Amino acid sequence: MPIRLDSHDADFEQRFAALLAGKREASQEVGDVVANIIADVRARGDAAVVEWTNTFDKSDVAPATLRISDAEIEAEANRVGPEVVAALQTAHDRIRAHHAKQLPVDHIYQDHLGVTLGTRWTAVEAVGIYVPGGLASYPSSVLMNAVPAKVAGVERIAMVVPAPHGQLNPAVLAAARIAGVTEIYRVGGAQAVAALAYGTEHIARVDKIVGPGNAFVAAAKRQVFGQVGIDMIAGPSEVLVIADGSANPAWVAADLIAQAEHGAGAQSILVTTEKGLADAVAAEVERQLNLLPKQGIARDGWDEFGAIITVASLDAAVVLANRIASEHVELAIDDPQSLVPRIRHAGAIFLGHHTPEAIGDYVGGSNHVLPTARSARFASGLGVLDFVKRTSILGCDPSSLAALAEAAITLAEVEALDGHGRSISIRLNR
Ligand SMILES: NC(=O)c1ccc[n+]([C@@H]2O[C@H](COP(=O)([O-])OP(=O)(O)OC[C@H]3O[C@@H](n4cnc5c(N)ncnc54)[C@H](O)[C@@H]3O)[C@@H](O)[C@H]2O)c1
Ligand SMILES: N[C@H](CO)Cc1c[nH]c[nH+]1
Ligand SMILES: [Zn+2]
Secondary structure, eight states: OOEEEETTSTTHHHHHHHHHHOOSSOOHHHHHHHHHHHHHHHHHTHHHHHHHHHHHHOOOOOGGGSBOOHHHHHHHHTTSOHHHHHHHHHHHHHHHHHHHTTOOOOEEEEOTTOOEEEEEEEEOSEEEEEOOOSSSOOHHHHHHHHHHHHHHTOSEEEEEOOOGGGOOOHHHHHHHHHHTOOEEESOOHHHHHHHHHHOOSSSOOOSEEEOOOOHHHHHHHHHHBTTBEEOOOOOSOEEEEEEOTTSOHHHHHHHHHHHHTTOTTOEEEEEESOHHHHHHHHHHHHHHHTTOTTHHHHHHHHHHHOEEEEOSSHHHHHHHHHHHTOSEEEEESSOGGGTGGGOOSOSEEEESTTOOHHHHHHTSSSOOOOOOTTGGGTOOOOOGGGGEEEEEEEEOOHHHHHHHHHHHHHHHHHTTOHHHHHHHHTTSOO
């Protein structure tokens, strides 16, 4: 059973703090396992990638078959039915349209001294996208990763995806084809992240790795940061539903289950002002769990990390939401806009009774790769800005250099960097 908390209870703070500290992704054990795998891939390249892959995924891959050939991509993708291709295309087009609005523009101007100043944006050259594939397959995550990269102008998009028992998911390959992914490898977990970061005989290194994954993937991204860029930590999925008496308990329960079924550390939390709704949702989750084919994973997720919290007011709910800093925040109230300005820490906000989070997972157009484990306090969801970088531009002419020289030379003296000062003064006609 999920934990039940009431903000009126004397031990509320203590139990809420325990909920926040719950061990869902970063752990010493996972970190140690991942460090070992990364070191092995650095030392032995493809041989290590293949061994770890065959161990964890129960597959039979060899160095020469790590990369999925164009012919195999074509054959697998062609097995996908037209209704799935149409749905992927709808999702692709909506994601593309939304992300195109995020493209930043160069800005160059001259200030009052005549100094040229500016910002120029260029795309990252080579990106690795991680598409999860252990417990479920995520064609939608292919689009969420690859489309913003394409919009940004990334030339090389190398996708890694695990193939448990050697099975590729045709819809994942169809999505990759639609999105214009340039190369695909049947490898996942920390070994995939290490190969992308350091390069192996068959997997060329990239400049940045993006995408969601389980605790091992999240830990690996943390550990290779610096060697390559990373987007954020998008680990096991989570949702926080804020609901009042206007909410439909069956709808709220369905949304809680939708995140719990991601399994492996996923977390679903309800914060409500109505004790009656809390009871009704708890009962409804039980009823709906029994209807799910993959009941086990969702039930484990709900039982292990789920929570129902009763609070005195929506104001109090907002305070808790900002402390939890969830990946997704659903506002199951009649006037969601009244709370939006006050939700400061959330990967994504879903407005009102008719916006289930799953619409954002697939076809809303916004990105579903979002910060988890409270990292929404400092990180944002994946977008075009993750695939570009800024270069500043600066230009002086003789008169603007002269106008700035004195202050610059003074600061060089303060820092005892005479060479800096001279590189300025040598240009002045004194
Ligand atoms: N935040 C987001 O945007 C977002 C989006 C989609 C999915 N997700 C999350 O991604 C995760 C997907 O997890 P998954 O497991 O299905 O797929 P995954 O691809 O992330 O992980 C599978 C890989 O984990 C590695 N692994 C498994 N057990 C291991 C062990 N004991 N030691 C070392 N490595 C091990 C294996 O290499 C395996 O191939 C879920 O937690 C889901 O919630 C998050
Ligand atoms: N809810 C997940 C994390 O945002 C994304 C996803 C993909 N497919 C289904 N759900
Ligand atoms: Zn989801």
